[in-house]
Amino acid sequence: MVNLYCFRVLRLVVLLLLFAPFASGADNSNFYSQSQKVDALGSNFSAGMVTGVASGTNQVQSIVGLGVLGLVFEAMMAMSNPPNTIDGVTYTEVYGFGKRIFSGTSYVSGIDGGITAGILPTEIRAPLLIYPVGPVTLEIDGGARVMADVSVQNMSVIGIPASLSSLGVTMSADASAAGFLEGYAKLLVIRGGVGGQLDIIDAQSNLNARITFDGNKPLVMINAMVQFLKGRVYAFLDYFNLFSSNGWTRLLDNNLYLWNGYCYSFGNLSCPAK
Numbered sequence: 001m002v003n004l005y006c007f008r009v010l011r012l013v014v015l016l017l018l019f020a021p022f023a024s025g026a027d028n029s030n031f032y033s034q035s036q037k038v039d040a041l042g043s044n045f046s047a048g049m050v051t052g053v054a055s056g057t058n059q060v061q062s063i064v065g066l067g068v069l070g071l072v073f074e075a076m077m078a079m080s081n082p083p084n085t086i087d088g089v090t091y092t093e094v095y096g097f098g099k100r101i102f103s104g105t106s107y108v109s110g111i112d113g114g115i116t117a118g119i120l121p122t123e124i125r126a127p128l129l130i131y132p133v134g135p136v137t138l139e140i141d142g143g144a145r146v147m148a149d150v151s152v153q154n155m156s157v158i159g160i161p162a163s164l165s166s167l168g169v170t171m172s173a174d175a176s177a178a179g180f181l182e183g184y185a186k187l188l189v190i191r192g193g194v195g196g197q198l199d200i201i202d203a204q205s206n207l208n209a210r211i212t213f214d215g216n217k218p219l220v221m222i223n224a225m226v227q228f229l230k231g232r233v234y235a236f237l238d239y240f241n242l243f244s245s246n247g248w249t250r251l252l253d254n255n256l257y258l259w260n261g262y263c264y265s266f267g268n269l270s271c272p273a274k
Contacts, residue, residue, distance in 0.1 A: 030220040032205075034264045036228040040257040041131050041140065041194070043069045045179055047201035049226050051171075053209050053218055060152075060209050062173040066200060068144045069126035074098055075177060076119060078150040080169050090154045090169055096122070119148040119175075131183065134237040134252060136192035140183035144200060148175035155210070168210040176202045181233055189240035191248065196233035199261065201226065204269060223267030230261030 035048035046067030053060055064076045080092040094102040094117040102117035125143040132138070155168030177200045184193040203226040210219045237252035263271035 030218065032222045032224055032266055034224075034226050034228075036262050037067065038229050038257060038259070040198075040233045041069075041129060041181070043129065045069070045198055045200055045229060046072075047177065047228055049175075049201070049203045049205065049224070051173070051205040051207055051224060052222055053207075053220050058167075058209070058211050058218055060169050060171050060207055062150065062171055062205050062207065064148065064173075064175040064177075064201065064203055066144060066146070066177050068124065068179055068200070069129060069142050071126050073124060073144075075146050076148040076150070076173070076175050078117075078152070078171060078173055080152050080171055090152075090167075092117075092152045094119075094150050096148070097124070114154070115152045117150050119146065121145060121147045129183075131194060131235075133192035133194060133235045135190055136185045136187050136237070138183035138185050138192060138194055140181055140194050142179065142181045144177045144179045146175070146177040148173065155208075168208070170209075171205075171207045173205050173207075174203070179231075190237065192235070192237045192252075194233070194235045194256070196231060196257070198229060198231035198233065198257070199227070201228055203227075206267075206269070221267070223269045225265040225269035225271060226263070227271070228262040229259060231257070231259070233257040 031052035033048065033050045035046065037044055037046035044067055048065045050063040051061065058081070060080045062078045063074070066073045066075050075097060077095040080090055089105050091105050092103070092115050093100060096119040101119065104115060123143060123145050129140040129142060130137060131140050150171065150173045153170045155170055179198040179200050181194055181196050185191065204224065206223040208221040233256045235252065235254050235256055236250060238248040239251050240247060241249040265271045
């Protein structure tokens, strides 16, 4: 069964990561995390990724959290419990936005040892945001579009005697989320708008954990790559002009956020070349 205490602790970790002002690196050889946050329109966009084996457990976890215009979402959580008996059966659960979308068992490699689950493209909406652009007050609609895939492979090797056995799980997770903003208003001879898209997170992680019956610590290998917050948010203001070809002349075109983003890598995965 799922360790509910561990579930709550990890959820708290993600929420704390999303509000961390700086990215955090590898906490130890069994655990890796990164996060970033930026401000735009007086609110914020943020993202965090956690992957590894939490201290004191053998549970393999990959978690992606999002912050969109001040709201925090736990976009994906995947957990797999390595076998704790000689039968070699492992149990996996995958959650999307707090709802369980998959649960099941798998057996030793070669005997139905693989599990694949995904979060279909999902759109989440944030409450309307009021933002002034010159003399025009806009109601800005915003949110994020999210998708993710998780695959788990049971790599346990059962031997006799039990001391020759090793219990292994590999977990691969890919998750991406893009934020969007759109708002437009017209006031007599003035019109204004806000728009933009932000690639909040594009994360990949490959996790390989092996536990033996001889009392040694788990052997964990982590490869990860995560990109944060690439995109543009802008505001514009036009005034009506009879002599313009389309009737409007641009008075203001201002980047509220423009950044190539952040990228971090760990292990054998690397950031794309710029």
